[in-house]
Amino acid sequence: xxxxxxxxxxxxxxxxxxxxxxxxxxxxxxxxxxxxxxxxxxxxxxxxxxxxxxxxxxxxxxxxxxxxxxxxxxxxxxxxxxxxxxxxxxxxxxxxxxxxxxxxxxxxxxxxxxxxxxxxxxxxxxxxxxxxxxxxxxxxxxxxxxxxxxxxxxxxxxxxxxxxxxxxxxxxxxxxxxxxxxxxxxxxxxxxxxxxxxxxxxxxxxxxxxxxxxxxxxxxxxxxxxxxxxxxxxxxxxxxxxxxxxxxxxx
Numbered sequence: 242x243x244x245x246x247x248x249x250x251x252x253x254x255x256x257x258x259x260x261x262x263x264x265x266x267x268x269x270x271x272x273x274x275x276x277x278x279x280x281x282x283x284x285x286x287x288x289x290x291x292x293x294x295x296x297x298x299x300x301x302x303x304x305x306x307x308x309x310x311x312x313x314x315x316x317x318x319x320x321x322x323x324x325x326x327x328x329x330x331x332x333x334x335x336x337x338x339x340x341x342x343x344x345x346x347x348x349x350x351x352x353x354x355x356x357x358x359x360x361x362x363x364x365x366x367x368x369x370x371x372x373x374x375x376x377x378x379x380x381x382x383x384x385x386x387x388x389x390x391x392x393x394x395x396x397x398x399x400x401x402x403x404x405x406x407x408x409x410x411x412x413x414x415x416x417x418x419x420x421x422x423x424x425x426x427x428x429x430x431x432x433x434x435x436x437x438x439x440x441x442x443x444x445x446x447x448x449x450x451x452x453x454x455x456x457x458x459x460x461x462x463x464x465x466x467x468x469x470x471x472x473x474x475x476x477x478x479x480x481x482x483x484x485x486x487x488x489x490x491x492x
Contacts (some may be wrong), residue, residue, distance in 0.1 A: 245310040246492060257285055259307035261422045261476070262294055262347075263490040267483055268426060269351070270302035274433060276352040277301070281331035284422055285339055291315050295332065295341055297325030306492045313338060317398040329361045330389045337395035338402065338418060345418040346426035355416040355436035365409055369442050372435040378459045381405035382452070383461040407432055423472030426479070 248256050251302055262284045269275055269282065283295045294310040298301070312320040317332045331350070338348045359366065383401040386394050402408050406428055408416040415432050419425030442448055483490070 244306060244309045244492075248353075250321070256307065259282055259294060259310050260280065260491050262310060262481060263305050263307045264483055265347075265422050266296060266302040266305040267348075267424055267487070267490045269429075271483070272430070272433075274351045274353050274429070275302040278353050279328075280336060280350050281426075282347065282349045282422075283331075283335040283339065285345070286312070290320075291339070292320050293335070294329070295327055296336060297323065298328040298331070299325060306490055308492060318390060329438035332396070333389045333392065333395065334398065334416070337398050338416075340395070341399040342346055342404075342418060343404070344420060346404045347419050348416065349418075349425040349429045350410075350414060350416045351429065352414040352431070353433055355440055357413065359436040359439055360409050360414060361412050366435060367439055367448070368453070368456060370435060370451075371437045371443060372431050372438060372458045374451055375431050376407045376435050377456045379404075379406040380409070381407070382409045382411060385410070414460060419472060423470060423479075425472070428474055429471035434468040 244259070247259070251259070259368065262282060265282055273278075278296075278301060279298055281296055281336050283293050284291045285291070292314055294312055296310050297309050300309060301312055309323075311325055311327055313324045313327060313332070314320055315357055317327055317329070317336070319327075334350060335348045338345060365382060366373055366380060366429055368374060368377055381402050383398050386397075390396075404416050409417075410416055415429065417428035417432055419428055
């Protein structure tokens with residue numbers, strides 16, 4: 242699929258954001274977290290306009306490129322002409338989070354089997370693993386209200402999420418936010434691992450829960466583990482991994 246390049250039509254800052262977001266889509270596909278064309282990752286473009294980038298609805302995640310990403314405003318109006326539509330359900334969830342969280346650049350939402358399975362468990366996320374402690378330190382829940390295409394759900398989603406960085410969408414899936422695309426991706430990697438480990442542990446014998454005091458001190462543990470860089474610590478290695486197989490996301 243030939244898509245005209247936007248590199249010379251946007252600012253260098255926006256182009257780099259497009260490249261990173263396209264890379265994030267490819268990585269989500271590579272790790273098996275995509276659901277055909279039915280989930281979304283969005284990124285806020287710096288500036289007072291509150292524009293953001295979201296995937297062209299109908300493309301597989303491993304097809305997405307920097308130039309194919311759709312630039313929209315808070316009302317889902319295209320800021321740059323694109324032949325691709327935007328999914329209204331995806332826009333409702335992402336625009337709600339971006340509107341309420343000025344600290345967030347990226348919102349990442351998935352429908353993985355493990356994520357949906359745990360979202361349907363009354364207990365939610367259990368303190369069963371090291372990974373779970375990072376999630377539990379900043380976790381919220383939002384009850385299922387059907388496919389999210391109604392604007393009246395936005396205030397309830399915003400209120401439920403609050404300042405959390407991890408959100409379980411009950412009976413639906415997982416959502417993470419980050420101050421950068423790298424932060425949101427690392428959070429989702431941890432969130433997905435948490436759910437997979439929980440399901441595996443529940444299939445075995447008696448469960449041992451992590452001491453709650455450990456969860457309380459986990460923010461400092463993450464800072465030490467990543468040298469204070471968060472997702473930026475692992476992002477360059479992820480880009481190298483991606484580039485070894487396919488650099489077309491950069492176009």
